[in-house]
Amino acid sequence: MKPKQRRPVAELSVLALLLSSSLATAGADEPGFAPIFNGKDLSGWRQGDADLAGKAASADGRFAVRDGVLVISGSNDRPPRMAEIDTAEDYDGDFTLRLEFRASRDANSGLHLRDKAFPHQLQIRDYPRVGPYKALRNYNDGGWNAIEVAVAGDKARCTCNGEVLESALAIPEKGPLSLQSEINVVEYRNIRVRREDRPFEVRRDIPYASPAQERQVLDVYSPKGAKGRPVVFWIHGGGWVVGDKSDVQAKPRAFTEKGFVFVSTNYRLLPKVDMGTIVRDVAAAIRWVHDHIAEHGGDPRRLLVMGHSAGAQLAALVSIDDRYLKEQGLSLDIIKGCVPVDGDTYDVPAIIETAETRCRAHGFPLPTNGHRQKFGNDPEKHRDLSAVTHVAAGKGIPPFLIMHVAGHPDTTAQAQRLAAVLKGANVPVRVYGAPESTHSKLNDDIGVPGDPGTKALFEFVDGALKR
DSSP: OOOOOOOOHHHHHHHHHHHHHHHHTTTTTOTTOEESSOSSSOTTEEETTEEOTTOSBOTTSSEEEETTEEEEOOOSSSSOOOEEEEESSOBOSEEEEEEEEEEOTTOEEEEEESSOSGGGEEEEEOHHHHOSOTTOSSOOTTSOEEEEEEEETTEEEEEETTEEEEEEEEOOSSBOEEEEEEESOEEEEEEEEEEEOOSEEEEEEEEOSSSOOTTOEEEEEEETTOOSEEEEEEEOOSTTTSOOTTOOTTHHHHHHHTTOEEEEEOOOOTTTSOHHHHHHHHHHHHHHHHHHGGGGTEEEEEEEEEEETHHHHHHHHHHHOTHHHHHTTOOGGGEEEEEEESOSOSSHHHHHHHHHHHHHHHTOOOOSSSHHHHTTSOHHHHHHTOGGGGOOTTSOOOOEEEEEETTOHHHHHHHHHHHHHHHHTTOOEEEEEETTOOHHHHHHTTTOTTOHHHHHHHHHHHHHHHO
Protein backbone atom coordinates (compact mmCIF):
# COMPACT_ATOMS: atom_id res chain seq x y z
CA MET A 1 0.00 0.00 0.00
CA LYS A 2 1.34 3.41 -0.94
CA PRO A 3 1.76 5.85 1.94
CA LYS A 4 -0.99 8.44 2.12
CA GLN A 5 0.15 11.68 0.53
CA ARG A 6 -0.44 14.84 2.50
CA ARG A 7 -1.06 18.20 0.96
CA PRO A 8 1.76 20.65 1.59
CA VAL A 9 1.09 23.27 4.25
CA ALA A 10 1.41 26.00 1.63
CA GLU A 11 -1.31 24.35 -0.49
CA LEU A 12 -3.64 24.08 2.51
CA SER A 13 -3.04 27.75 3.30
CA VAL A 14 -3.94 28.72 -0.26
CA LEU A 15 -7.13 26.64 -0.10
CA ALA A 16 -8.11 28.25 3.20
CA LEU A 17 -7.43 31.70 1.75
CA LEU A 18 -9.54 30.96 -1.32
CA LEU A 19 -12.41 29.69 0.83
CA SER A 20 -12.23 32.74 3.09
CA SER A 21 -12.13 35.09 0.10
CA SER A 22 -15.12 33.45 -1.55
CA LEU A 23 -17.10 33.59 1.69
CA ALA A 24 -16.21 37.22 2.28
CA THR A 25 -17.87 38.18 -1.01
CA ALA A 26 -20.91 35.96 -0.45
CA GLY A 27 -24.20 37.64 -1.22
CA ALA A 28 -22.66 39.98 -3.80
CA ASP A 29 -24.20 38.09 -6.72
CA GLU A 30 -27.03 36.01 -5.29
CA PRO A 31 -30.32 36.98 -6.92
CA GLY A 32 -33.22 37.25 -4.51
CA PHE A 33 -31.18 37.23 -1.29
CA ALA A 34 -31.61 40.09 1.18
CA PRO A 35 -29.42 40.69 4.24
CA ILE A 36 -30.98 40.27 7.69
CA PHE A 37 -27.78 41.50 9.39
CA ASN A 38 -26.51 44.81 8.00
CA GLY A 39 -22.98 44.58 9.42
CA LYS A 40 -23.39 47.91 11.26
CA ASP A 41 -25.83 47.31 14.09
CA LEU A 42 -28.55 44.92 15.29
CA SER A 43 -31.44 46.47 13.38
CA GLY A 44 -34.01 43.82 12.53
CA TRP A 45 -33.30 41.84 15.70
CA ARG A 46 -34.81 41.67 19.17
CA GLN A 47 -33.76 40.31 22.54
CA GLY A 48 -36.84 39.39 24.46
CA ASP A 49 -39.12 42.44 24.24
CA ALA A 50 -36.23 44.82 23.53
CA ASP A 51 -35.93 46.11 19.98
CA LEU A 52 -32.23 46.23 19.03
CA ALA A 53 -32.68 48.62 16.08
CA GLY A 54 -29.69 50.96 15.80
CA LYS A 55 -27.83 49.32 18.67
CA ALA A 56 -24.28 48.00 18.30
CA ALA A 57 -24.73 45.51 21.13
CA SER A 58 -27.41 43.86 23.23
CA ALA A 59 -27.94 45.00 26.81
CA ASP A 60 -26.10 41.94 28.17
CA GLY A 61 -23.17 42.54 25.81
CA ARG A 62 -23.20 38.96 24.52
CA PHE A 63 -24.26 40.03 21.02
CA ALA A 64 -22.14 42.81 19.54
CA VAL A 65 -21.26 44.16 16.09
CA ARG A 66 -17.55 44.63 15.46
CA ASP A 67 -15.92 45.38 12.09
CA GLY A 68 -18.95 44.16 10.15
CA VAL A 69 -19.18 40.90 12.11
CA LEU A 70 -21.78 39.78 14.66
CA VAL A 71 -19.73 38.54 17.61
CA ILE A 72 -21.57 36.23 20.01
CA SER A 73 -19.81 35.65 23.32
CA GLY A 74 -20.57 32.72 25.55
CA SER A 75 -21.74 32.64 29.14
CA ASN A 76 -19.29 32.87 32.02
CA ASP A 77 -21.67 30.90 34.24
CA ARG A 78 -21.36 27.17 34.89
CA PRO A 79 -23.50 25.59 33.71
CA PRO A 80 -23.71 28.15 30.91
CA ARG A 81 -26.71 30.45 30.82
CA MET A 82 -28.29 30.58 27.38
CA ALA A 83 -29.13 33.82 25.62
CA GLU A 84 -30.66 34.50 22.20
CA ILE A 85 -31.51 37.25 19.80
CA ASP A 86 -34.45 36.81 17.43
CA THR A 87 -35.35 38.30 14.10
CA ALA A 88 -38.07 40.91 14.46
CA GLU A 89 -39.79 39.26 11.52
CA ASP A 90 -41.44 35.85 11.49
CA TYR A 91 -40.64 33.44 8.69
CA ASP A 92 -43.32 31.27 7.16
CA GLY A 93 -43.46 29.73 3.73
CA ASP A 94 -40.33 28.41 2.05
CA PHE A 95 -37.02 30.22 2.24
CA THR A 96 -33.27 29.73 1.97
CA LEU A 97 -30.97 31.12 4.67
CA ARG A 98 -27.24 31.53 4.13
CA LEU A 99 -24.61 32.70 6.58
CA GLU A 100 -20.94 32.31 7.46
CA PHE A 101 -19.63 31.52 10.91
CA ARG A 102 -16.27 31.21 12.62
CA ALA A 103 -16.08 29.26 15.86
CA SER A 104 -13.38 29.65 18.49
CA ARG A 105 -12.04 26.52 20.15
CA ASP A 106 -14.76 24.49 21.92
CA ALA A 107 -17.36 27.14 21.05
CA ASN A 108 -21.06 26.30 21.09
CA SER A 109 -23.78 28.41 19.51
CA GLY A 110 -26.93 27.59 17.60
CA LEU A 111 -29.47 28.64 14.99
CA HIS A 112 -33.09 28.22 16.08
CA LEU A 113 -35.55 27.78 13.24
CA ARG A 114 -38.96 29.27 14.05
CA ASP A 115 -38.90 27.96 17.62
CA LYS A 116 -36.47 27.77 20.56
CA ALA A 117 -37.15 24.13 21.36
CA PHE A 118 -33.94 22.08 21.16
CA PRO A 119 -35.21 19.75 18.39
CA HIS A 120 -35.67 22.75 16.09
CA GLN A 121 -32.11 23.98 16.49
CA LEU A 122 -29.18 23.63 14.12
CA GLN A 123 -26.03 23.39 16.21
CA ILE A 124 -23.38 25.95 15.20
CA ARG A 125 -20.20 24.84 16.93
CA ASP A 126 -16.54 24.02 16.84
CA TYR A 127 -17.64 20.85 15.09
CA PRO A 128 -14.36 18.86 15.19
CA ARG A 129 -14.18 19.11 18.99
CA VAL A 130 -17.73 19.69 20.20
CA GLY A 131 -19.67 17.86 17.48
CA PRO A 132 -22.20 16.71 16.60
CA TYR A 133 -20.86 16.77 13.04
CA LYS A 134 -17.30 15.66 13.71
CA ALA A 135 -16.82 13.84 10.41
CA LEU A 136 -17.06 16.88 8.14
CA ARG A 137 -14.36 16.80 5.50
CA ASN A 138 -14.65 20.40 4.33
CA TYR A 139 -14.79 22.15 7.69
CA ASN A 140 -12.38 25.11 7.86
CA ASP A 141 -11.02 24.75 11.39
CA GLY A 142 -10.57 28.20 12.93
CA GLY A 143 -11.75 29.89 9.74
CA TRP A 144 -15.01 30.89 8.09
CA ASN A 145 -17.57 28.25 7.11
CA ALA A 146 -20.72 28.55 5.02
CA ILE A 147 -24.09 27.35 6.32
CA GLU A 148 -27.12 26.97 4.06
CA VAL A 149 -30.59 26.15 5.38
CA ALA A 150 -33.22 25.38 2.73
CA VAL A 151 -36.69 25.34 4.29
CA ALA A 152 -39.62 23.67 2.54
CA GLY A 153 -42.79 23.52 4.58
CA ASP A 154 -41.89 22.13 7.99
CA LYS A 155 -38.56 20.59 7.01
CA ALA A 156 -35.10 22.16 6.75
CA ARG A 157 -32.14 20.81 4.80
CA CYS A 158 -28.94 22.13 6.39
CA THR A 159 -25.41 22.02 4.95
CA CYS A 160 -21.97 23.25 5.95
CA ASN A 161 -19.64 24.02 3.04
CA GLY A 162 -21.90 21.79 0.92
CA GLU A 163 -21.85 18.79 3.29
CA VAL A 164 -25.21 17.72 4.69
CA LEU A 165 -25.70 18.30 8.41
CA GLU A 166 -29.45 17.65 8.58
CA SER A 167 -31.32 16.34 5.58
CA ALA A 168 -34.80 16.92 6.96
CA LEU A 169 -34.83 18.77 10.28
CA ALA A 170 -38.42 19.06 11.51
CA ILE A 171 -39.38 22.64 12.34
CA PRO A 172 -42.62 24.59 12.96
CA GLU A 173 -44.49 26.21 10.06
CA LYS A 174 -43.95 29.78 11.28
CA GLY A 175 -41.74 31.74 13.66
CA PRO A 176 -38.62 33.90 13.98
CA LEU A 177 -35.01 32.90 13.43
CA SER A 178 -32.78 33.03 16.50
CA LEU A 179 -29.04 32.99 17.18
CA GLN A 180 -27.92 31.50 20.47
CA SER A 181 -25.07 32.30 22.84
CA GLU A 182 -23.81 29.43 24.98
CA ILE A 183 -20.05 28.75 25.27
CA ASN A 184 -17.05 30.76 23.98
CA VAL A 185 -17.09 32.99 20.91
CA VAL A 186 -18.83 32.35 17.59
CA GLU A 187 -18.78 35.05 14.90
CA TYR A 188 -21.37 35.46 12.14
CA ARG A 189 -21.44 37.49 8.95
CA ASN A 190 -23.26 37.66 5.59
CA ILE A 191 -26.55 36.51 7.07
CA ARG A 192 -29.08 36.68 4.26
CA VAL A 193 -32.41 35.14 3.28
CA ARG A 194 -34.26 34.50 0.06
CA ARG A 195 -38.00 33.93 0.20
CA GLU A 196 -38.97 31.11 -2.12
CA ASP A 197 -42.19 31.20 -4.11
CA ARG A 198 -43.92 27.90 -3.57
CA PRO A 199 -44.75 26.34 -6.93
CA PHE A 200 -47.73 24.65 -5.34
CA GLU A 201 -50.81 25.01 -3.22
CA VAL A 202 -51.31 22.53 -0.41
CA ARG A 203 -54.43 21.16 1.24
CA ARG A 204 -53.76 19.12 4.36
CA ASP A 205 -55.58 16.47 6.36
CA ILE A 206 -58.17 15.53 3.77
CA PRO A 207 -60.14 12.45 4.95
CA TYR A 208 -60.11 9.56 2.50
CA ALA A 209 -62.55 7.32 4.39
CA SER A 210 -66.05 7.87 5.73
CA PRO A 211 -66.14 7.91 8.65
CA ALA A 212 -62.40 8.54 8.83
CA GLN A 213 -60.13 7.57 11.70
CA GLU A 214 -57.52 10.11 12.83
CA ARG A 215 -54.79 8.74 10.53
CA GLN A 216 -56.99 8.17 7.48
CA VAL A 217 -56.05 11.52 5.96
CA LEU A 218 -53.80 12.75 3.18
CA ASP A 219 -52.20 15.95 1.88
CA VAL A 220 -52.41 17.22 -1.71
CA TYR A 221 -49.79 19.51 -3.24
CA SER A 222 -50.97 20.98 -6.55
CA PRO A 223 -49.09 23.21 -9.00
CA LYS A 224 -50.75 26.61 -9.18
CA GLY A 225 -53.44 26.55 -11.84
CA ALA A 226 -53.03 22.81 -12.34
CA LYS A 227 -55.40 20.90 -14.59
CA GLY A 228 -55.05 17.36 -15.85
CA ARG A 229 -51.58 16.84 -14.36
CA PRO A 230 -50.06 13.40 -13.63
CA VAL A 231 -50.21 12.33 -9.99
CA VAL A 232 -47.54 10.96 -7.62
CA PHE A 233 -49.00 9.06 -4.66
CA TRP A 234 -46.44 8.85 -1.84
CA ILE A 235 -46.47 6.38 1.10
CA HIS A 236 -44.23 7.20 4.06
CA GLY A 237 -42.04 4.74 5.94
CA GLY A 238 -41.51 4.07 9.62
CA GLY A 239 -41.61 0.32 10.11
CA TRP A 240 -45.45 0.33 9.99
CA VAL A 241 -45.40 1.66 13.58
CA VAL A 242 -44.37 5.34 13.18
CA GLY A 243 -44.06 7.94 10.43
CA ASP A 244 -46.19 10.66 8.95
CA LYS A 245 -47.33 12.08 5.63
CA SER A 246 -45.37 15.26 6.38
CA ASP A 247 -42.09 13.35 5.98
CA VAL A 248 -41.72 14.38 2.35
CA GLN A 249 -38.59 16.60 2.41
CA ALA A 250 -37.99 18.14 -1.05
CA LYS A 251 -40.48 15.95 -2.91
CA PRO A 252 -43.49 18.30 -3.13
CA ARG A 253 -41.44 21.12 -4.62
CA ALA A 254 -39.54 18.83 -6.99
CA PHE A 255 -42.62 17.09 -8.34
CA THR A 256 -44.87 20.14 -8.58
CA GLU A 257 -42.13 22.06 -10.38
CA LYS A 258 -42.16 19.21 -12.90
CA GLY A 259 -45.93 19.57 -13.29
CA PHE A 260 -47.13 16.75 -11.04
CA VAL A 261 -49.79 16.77 -8.37
CA PHE A 262 -48.18 15.22 -5.29
CA VAL A 263 -50.23 13.30 -2.73
CA SER A 264 -48.83 12.07 0.59
CA THR A 265 -50.97 9.75 2.68
CA ASN A 266 -51.14 8.58 6.26
CA TYR A 267 -52.40 5.15 7.25
CA ARG A 268 -53.20 3.44 10.51
CA LEU A 269 -50.27 1.78 12.26
CA LEU A 270 -49.26 -1.36 14.10
CA PRO A 271 -50.15 -2.51 16.70
CA LYS A 272 -53.55 -0.78 16.63
CA VAL A 273 -54.40 -2.51 13.35
CA ASP A 274 -52.91 -5.46 11.49
CA MET A 275 -50.87 -5.38 8.31
CA GLY A 276 -53.80 -6.26 6.05
CA THR A 277 -55.72 -3.26 7.37
CA ILE A 278 -52.76 -1.00 6.63
CA VAL A 279 -52.69 -2.16 3.00
CA ARG A 280 -56.43 -1.57 2.75
CA ASP A 281 -55.99 1.95 4.08
CA VAL A 282 -53.53 2.63 1.27
CA ALA A 283 -55.96 1.21 -1.28
CA ALA A 284 -58.75 3.38 0.15
CA ALA A 285 -56.53 6.45 -0.19
CA ILE A 286 -55.86 5.54 -3.83
CA ARG A 287 -59.62 5.27 -4.35
CA TRP A 288 -60.03 8.79 -2.98
CA VAL A 289 -57.35 10.02 -5.37
CA HIS A 290 -59.09 8.30 -8.27
CA ASP A 291 -62.41 9.94 -7.40
CA HIS A 292 -61.28 13.42 -6.33
CA ILE A 293 -57.85 14.32 -7.64
CA ALA A 294 -59.30 16.09 -10.69
CA GLU A 295 -60.69 18.65 -8.22
CA HIS A 296 -57.06 19.42 -7.32
CA GLY A 297 -55.73 19.56 -10.88
CA GLY A 298 -54.72 15.93 -11.23
CA ASP A 299 -55.47 13.26 -13.84
CA PRO A 300 -56.65 10.02 -12.16
CA ARG A 301 -55.67 8.07 -15.27
CA ARG A 302 -51.99 8.95 -14.82
CA LEU A 303 -51.08 7.76 -11.34
CA LEU A 304 -47.65 6.73 -10.06
CA VAL A 305 -47.35 4.96 -6.71
CA MET A 306 -44.18 5.41 -4.65
CA GLY A 307 -43.01 4.84 -1.08
CA HIS A 308 -39.99 4.49 1.17
CA SER A 309 -39.06 1.62 3.51
CA ALA A 310 -42.35 0.31 4.94
CA GLY A 311 -44.00 2.51 2.32
CA ALA A 312 -41.97 0.71 -0.36
CA GLN A 313 -43.48 -2.63 0.71
CA LEU A 314 -46.97 -1.11 0.64
CA ALA A 315 -46.42 0.55 -2.73
CA ALA A 316 -45.14 -2.66 -4.30
CA LEU A 317 -47.88 -4.82 -2.82
CA VAL A 318 -50.80 -2.59 -3.79
CA SER A 319 -49.33 -2.27 -7.31
CA ILE A 320 -48.99 -6.05 -7.75
CA ASP A 321 -51.65 -7.79 -5.63
CA ASP A 322 -54.78 -6.57 -7.40
CA ARG A 323 -57.16 -7.76 -4.68
CA TYR A 324 -56.78 -4.56 -2.65
CA LEU A 325 -57.73 -2.22 -5.49
CA LYS A 326 -60.50 -4.57 -6.62
CA GLU A 327 -62.05 -4.21 -3.16
CA GLN A 328 -62.22 -0.50 -3.96
CA GLY A 329 -63.74 -1.10 -7.39
CA LEU A 330 -60.48 -0.31 -9.19
CA SER A 331 -57.88 -2.23 -11.19
CA LEU A 332 -54.12 -2.10 -11.61
CA ASP A 333 -54.65 -0.33 -14.94
CA ILE A 334 -54.91 3.03 -13.14
CA ILE A 335 -51.27 2.78 -11.98
CA LYS A 336 -48.76 3.80 -14.64
CA GLY A 337 -45.62 3.11 -12.61
CA CYS A 338 -44.39 2.05 -9.18
CA VAL A 339 -41.24 3.25 -7.39
CA PRO A 340 -40.48 1.42 -4.13
CA VAL A 341 -37.49 2.98 -2.34
CA ASP A 342 -35.18 0.80 -0.21
CA GLY A 343 -37.73 -1.73 0.98
CA ASP A 344 -36.65 -5.00 2.60
CA THR A 345 -39.96 -6.88 2.63
CA TYR A 346 -40.98 -7.63 -0.94
CA ASP A 347 -40.29 -11.26 0.05
CA VAL A 348 -41.24 -11.43 3.72
CA PRO A 349 -40.21 -15.07 4.38
CA ALA A 350 -36.77 -14.34 2.90
CA ILE A 351 -36.08 -11.33 5.14
CA ILE A 352 -37.32 -13.23 8.19
CA GLU A 353 -34.99 -16.12 7.41
CA THR A 354 -32.10 -13.72 6.72
CA ALA A 355 -32.52 -11.86 10.00
CA GLU A 356 -33.04 -14.94 12.15
CA THR A 357 -30.16 -16.86 10.55
CA ARG A 358 -27.90 -13.89 11.25
CA CYS A 359 -28.97 -13.94 14.91
CA ARG A 360 -28.43 -17.68 15.25
CA ALA A 361 -25.03 -17.52 13.58
CA HIS A 362 -23.83 -14.90 16.04
CA GLY A 363 -25.53 -16.35 19.09
CA PHE A 364 -27.95 -13.45 19.46
CA PRO A 365 -31.53 -13.88 20.71
CA LEU A 366 -34.17 -13.94 18.01
CA PRO A 367 -36.18 -10.72 17.49
CA THR A 368 -39.33 -10.46 19.55
CA ASN A 369 -40.87 -7.67 17.48
CA GLY A 370 -39.33 -8.22 14.07
CA HIS A 371 -40.82 -8.94 10.68
CA ARG A 372 -42.11 -12.33 11.78
CA GLN A 373 -44.31 -10.71 14.42
CA LYS A 374 -45.24 -7.59 12.45
CA PHE A 375 -46.51 -9.62 9.53
CA GLY A 376 -48.77 -11.79 11.69
CA ASN A 377 -46.49 -14.55 13.01
CA ASP A 378 -48.01 -16.89 10.43
CA PRO A 379 -46.06 -18.29 7.44
CA GLU A 380 -49.15 -18.09 5.25
CA LYS A 381 -49.62 -14.42 6.06
CA HIS A 382 -45.93 -13.82 5.42
CA ARG A 383 -46.28 -15.23 1.91
CA ASP A 384 -49.57 -13.46 1.27
CA LEU A 385 -48.16 -10.05 2.24
CA SER A 386 -45.13 -10.50 -0.02
CA ALA A 387 -45.32 -8.70 -3.36
CA VAL A 388 -43.30 -11.44 -5.07
CA THR A 389 -46.03 -13.99 -4.30
CA HIS A 390 -48.55 -12.21 -6.50
CA VAL A 391 -46.48 -11.40 -9.58
CA ALA A 392 -47.93 -12.97 -12.73
CA ALA A 393 -47.98 -12.14 -16.42
CA GLY A 394 -51.07 -10.54 -17.86
CA LYS A 395 -52.33 -8.91 -14.65
CA GLY A 396 -51.62 -5.36 -15.77
CA ILE A 397 -48.78 -4.86 -13.29
CA PRO A 398 -47.20 -1.45 -14.05
CA PRO A 399 -43.52 -0.83 -14.80
CA PHE A 400 -41.24 -0.66 -11.75
CA LEU A 401 -38.20 1.36 -10.73
CA ILE A 402 -36.77 -0.31 -7.63
CA MET A 403 -34.42 2.01 -5.76
CA HIS A 404 -32.12 0.75 -3.02
CA VAL A 405 -28.90 1.51 -1.16
CA ALA A 406 -26.16 -0.26 -3.10
CA GLY A 407 -24.14 -0.98 0.04
CA HIS A 408 -26.96 -2.53 2.07
CA PRO A 409 -27.09 -6.32 1.64
CA ASP A 410 -30.73 -6.80 2.70
CA THR A 411 -32.40 -4.12 0.60
CA THR A 412 -30.10 -4.97 -2.32
CA ALA A 413 -31.10 -8.64 -2.17
CA GLN A 414 -34.78 -7.77 -1.88
CA ALA A 415 -34.57 -5.35 -4.82
CA GLN A 416 -32.88 -7.98 -6.96
CA ARG A 417 -35.39 -10.63 -5.89
CA LEU A 418 -38.40 -8.48 -6.81
CA ALA A 419 -36.79 -7.41 -10.08
CA ALA A 420 -36.10 -11.02 -11.07
CA VAL A 421 -39.69 -12.07 -10.42
CA LEU A 422 -41.06 -9.09 -12.36
CA LYS A 423 -38.76 -9.78 -15.29
CA GLY A 424 -39.91 -13.39 -15.27
CA ALA A 425 -43.47 -12.12 -15.78
CA ASN A 426 -42.39 -9.72 -18.55
CA VAL A 427 -43.05 -6.63 -16.43
CA PRO A 428 -40.73 -3.75 -17.34
CA VAL A 429 -38.38 -3.12 -14.42
CA ARG A 430 -35.29 -1.08 -13.64
CA VAL A 431 -33.11 -1.30 -10.55
CA TYR A 432 -31.20 1.70 -9.24
CA GLY A 433 -28.58 1.09 -6.55
CA ALA A 434 -27.52 4.33 -4.88
CA PRO A 435 -23.77 4.42 -4.14
CA GLU A 436 -22.45 5.98 -0.94
CA SER A 437 -25.93 6.44 0.48
CA THR A 438 -27.95 5.30 3.47
CA HIS A 439 -31.52 4.21 4.09
CA SER A 440 -32.55 7.73 5.16
CA LYS A 441 -30.34 9.69 2.78
CA LEU A 442 -31.61 7.93 -0.33
CA ASN A 443 -35.14 8.98 0.59
CA ASP A 444 -34.25 12.47 1.80
CA ASP A 445 -32.32 13.27 -1.38
CA ILE A 446 -35.22 12.56 -3.73
CA GLY A 447 -36.01 15.93 -5.26
CA VAL A 448 -32.70 17.57 -4.32
CA PRO A 449 -31.11 19.27 -7.36
CA GLY A 450 -28.20 17.28 -8.73
CA ASP A 451 -29.15 14.06 -6.96
CA PRO A 452 -28.44 11.04 -9.23
CA GLY A 453 -31.34 9.04 -7.79
CA THR A 454 -33.75 11.85 -8.58
CA LYS A 455 -32.46 11.94 -12.15
CA ALA A 456 -33.05 8.19 -12.50
CA LEU A 457 -36.53 8.54 -11.01
CA PHE A 458 -37.64 11.30 -13.38
CA GLU A 459 -36.24 9.41 -16.37
CA PHE A 460 -38.31 6.40 -15.32
CA VAL A 461 -41.43 8.50 -14.76
CA ASP A 462 -41.13 10.14 -18.17
CA GLY A 463 -40.95 6.75 -19.82
CA ALA A 464 -43.79 5.26 -17.75
CA LEU A 465 -46.17 8.08 -18.64
CA LYS A 466 -45.49 7.60 -22.36
CA ARG A 467 -46.54 3.96 -22.31
